[in-house]
Amino acid sequence: MKISIGNDHAGPDYKKAIVHYLESKGHQVTNYGTDSVDSVDYPDFGHPVANDVEQGKADFGIVICGSGNGIAMTVNKHAGVRAGLCWTKEIAYLTRLHNDANVLSIPARYTSIQQAVEIVETFLTTDFEGGRHQNRVNKIACQ
Structure with missing residues (x-):
């Protein structure tokens, strides 16, 4: 798979571990992403x-900032991008299964690095269920 990753100053260590994984x-x-903890x-x-x-x-994309919210809001401005803010494996599972998210947003200040890697693994290994969820996903995009 081809995966793009980006992070601000809250996530260099997270990004490093995730890229390694x-x-x-x-x-x-x-x-x-930045490799510095200097504010960006x-x-x-x-x-x-x-x-x-x-x-x-x-x-897929993976984005990381302190709360995960700001960077999720940013990427969700793009057509066809469905970013889910995930701070547990269970949420990552559901955001793929039900929402067909294609970008994972990780809150560095609210997860450990080990949790973040597990969240990434769950996100990437969960398939979209489709079915009744497909109509909902279709309605996400502005018409």
Whole structure:
């Protein structure tokens, strides 16, 4: 799989661990995130991830900021992007199963690095259920 990842100053260590995990599973990773803890603006790192998903250059995106909210709001502005804010494996499972999310948003200040890697694993290994959920997903996009 092709996965794009982006993070602000709250997530360099998370990104490093996640990229290591992804590459160990044979995934191709495009990294747009900062490696510094110096304050930066999360939209600068979220938009490139969303662009990759929107344009089909990436199968999935992963974004990380302190609460996960700001960067999720950023990427959700892009057509065809459905980002889910996930702070547990169970939420990651449901956001894929029911919402067909294609971008995972992780709140670095509310999860451990180990939890974040487990969330990524769950997100990427869960298929969209379709069925009754497909109509709902179709209604997410603005017409």
